[in-house]
Amino acid sequence: MNAQSAAKVIQNEIDKAVWAPFQKAFETLDAEALNNIYAENVLRVTPGGIDTENAFKAGNISRFEASKENQVKIALDFWFDSRFTNATTSYEVGFYRITAIQGGEANYNYGQFHIVLKKQNGIWKITQDWDTTTIHGNTIDATIFEKQTPQRF
Numbered sequence: 001m002n003a004q005s006a007a008k009v010i011q012n013e014i015d016k017a018v019w020a021p022f023q024k025a026f027e028t029l030d031a032e033a034l035n036n037i038y039a040e041n042v043l044r045v046t047p048g049g050i051d052t053e054n055a056f057k058a059g060n061i062s063r064f065e066a067s068k069e070n071q072v073k074i075a076l077d078f079w080f081d082s083r084f085t086n087a088t089t090s091y092e093v094g095f096y097r098i099t100a101i102q103g104g105e106a107n108y109n110y111g112q113f114h115i116v117l118k119k120q121n122g123i124w125k126i127t128q129d130w131d132t133t134t135i136h137g138n139t140i141d142a143t144i145f146e147k148q149t150p151q152r153f
Helices: 003-027 031-037 055-069
Strands: 038-046 049-051 073-085 089-102 105-120 123-132
Touching (some): 003 031, 003 089, 003 123, 031 038, 038 055
Parallel strands (some): 038 123
Antiparallel strands (some): 038 049, 073 089, 089 105, 105 123
16 A cells, blocks of 8 residues: 555544544534544634634533534634645644524634644544634635535545
C-alpha cells in the first residue's frame, strides 16, 4: 500500500471515529458527545481569540442548551479542502455551513476550519481547532461553500 492509499484508509477511519459523530452530536445538540471528540487539552482559535483553557467546551454546553430551549434545529454541513494524514496525526482544512432553523426560518453561518487530530491511546481526538468566517478580509458565504458538495457519512 502506498502512502496515499494508507492516508485514505486512515482518513476513512477518522471519518467514522470523529467526523460522523461530530456532525451527529452537533445536529442532536449533544454537547457532551461533541466535547468528548476533543482532546483533554485543546488549542481553540477563533476570530474572538485564543482559548487554551477549554472554555469553548462550556460554551458548547450553554449554546446547545439555549438552542434546545429556543427550539432551534441545527444542520451542520462541511467539506474538506485538504487533508494531510499519517498514522498519528491529521491536518484537515475545510469549509462549513451551520443552518439554524427556528420557527420555520433558516439562518446560515459559513466558515473555514483548520483541525489537527492526534491519535491518543488509540483514539482520534481533535487537539487544535481554528475557525474563521473570512478569508483575506472577504466574508465566507454560500458562493464559497457551494463550490463543493458536503461530506456524507
